[in-house]
Amino acid sequence: MGRQDEQEEERDSRMATVHLHERREARYSVPIAIEVSGISREGQPFHERTFTLDVSQWGCGFKIPVELKKDDIVALRVVPGSSETAPLTKSLFQVVRVTPEDDAWVVGAWKMDDEKVWSAETLASFEREQSTGAEPAQRDTDS
Amino acid sequence: MSAHHTVISPGKAAEDAAPHAKSGTGGPAGVEIVNFPQILYTRSFGDPDMLFVPLLDATREAYDMVERLSSHGENRANAVMLSGMHLASALLRDSSFSLIARGQSHEHVYTVDLGAGTLHVNTRLYASVSRRTSLFKVEIVGKIAGGPFVVRNPMQGSIITQVEEEKLRQPGYFASTLAQECLRVQIEKERVGRIEETIGPALHEEVRFTIAVGGNKVPVALRQKEAGAPWEIIDGRIQEWVGTLTPEVEKNLKSVTNFIKELFAQK
Numbered sequence: 001m002g003r004q005d006e007q008e009e010e011r012d013s014r015m016a017t018v019h020l021h022e023r024r025e026a027r028y029s030v031p032i033a034i035e036v037s038g039i040s041r042e043g044q045p046f047h048e049r050t051f052t053l054d055v056s057q058w059g060c061g062f063k064i065p066v067e068l069k070k071d072d073i074v075a076l077r078v079v080p081g082s083s084e085t086a087p088l089t090k091s092l093f094q095v096v097r098v099t100p101e102d103d104a105w106v107v108g109a110w111k112m113d114d115e116k117v118w119s120a121e122t123l124a125s126f127e128r129e130q131s132t133g134a135e136p137a138q139r140d141t142d143s
Numbered sequence: 144m145s146a147h148h149t150v151i152s153p154g155k156a157a158e159d160a161a162p163h164a165k166s167g168t169g170g171p172a173g174v175e176i177v178n179f180p181q182i183l184y185t186r187s188f189g190d191p192d193m194l195f196v197p198l199l200d201a202t203r204e205a206y207d208m209v210e211r212l213s214s215h216g217e218n219r220a221n222a223v224m225l226s227g228m229h230l231a232s233a234l235l236r237d238s239s240f241s242l243i244a245r246g247q248s249h250e251h252v253y254t255v256d257l258g259a260g261t262l263h264v265n266t267r268l269y270a271s272v273s274r275r276t277s278l279f280k281v282e283i284v285g286k287i288a289g290g291p292f293v294v295r296n297p298m299q300g301s302i303i304t305q306v307e308e309e310k311l312r313q314p315g316y317f318a319s320t321l322a323q324e325c326l327r328v329q330i331e332k333e334r335v336g337r338i339e340e341t342i343g344p345a346l347h348e349e350v351r352f353t354i355a356v357g358g359n360k361v362p363v364a365l366r367q368k369e370a371g372a373p374w375e376i377i378d379g380r381i382q383e384w385v386g387t388l389t390p391e392v393e394k395n396l397k398s399v400t401n402f403i404k405e406l407f408a409q410k
Contacts, residue, residue, distance in 0.1 A: 072232045073231045075228065094235075112180045113180035
């Protein structure tokens, strides 16, 4: 393993556990098809398919009809076909904010492990598109 | 308690345990859920007298959920993961818990394996008798579904004692009763060790073996303190003299030992 890889892995490991208020990273309005799994307030399992509202390397936002609370843990996977390099395995996310909207909830969640849910290439391509003005850019930071 | 109402209240257990607990605070602990990417950490409620019972209850609820989800057609690996997530969410609902990275050491470590259905606790106990204070590292292992918990010495793997769950639920059990039991076992071991040390170097010859008596395996030692002296029969369980070999039996023993001596001489 090269020195650069080691540094990157160390950084990933740090980012997975760094305190939430210290997290600052670019996020993009990218609709990626995902499946969110968890246990509802009624104790029933759910597997909801939806689209991301925004993504960053370490987090994402999505709208879901199941009520979640802050600090709930959910499993998330990219639906096959929506991203060529996306892994089929699930990653765990911690819910950091929930806002009711219409008859659903808009959820912000933070990745707990250092698995790459969406590839760096995907994020980079969106960044390029936004910087060239190909699409209306939304560059924001988690807070 | 229904599955969606899991509440971890280590503080309540702390109040119950307070009269017996030796330490004023609960201390830090990590709760590891197997295959979970991070550790649930509590800075102040880690003592087993505070955390063991509420964690066992919450873990049992999560384990019941594994069975329920599996019986409703959920893939078992998925059921384990979902139930683990549910358990982690329940712990995080208590403000004393937070998520931290793996790889750090903690005074108390609780490992929940919902796949195997086991709960491991690695902890330290302190016991004082006659102005002597001892620290014991112990591993407490049991089935989440129920049954007794085994208390082991994690370094030697030896079993110290076996405890019914209802005893573990008694306030202050870990800091008082279990710690004293560990000390009692250690003193007993030291006593046996001292007997062996004092007898060992002064012996001329010794033969050790195990015999089956009434379905039990009994360790026995035959010891001769000096050449020509009678062979003493020692009960290896309690290191006590139980008799001497008759001259006739001694002849048989001598033929066995001579045979082995010649064998070694030839080598």
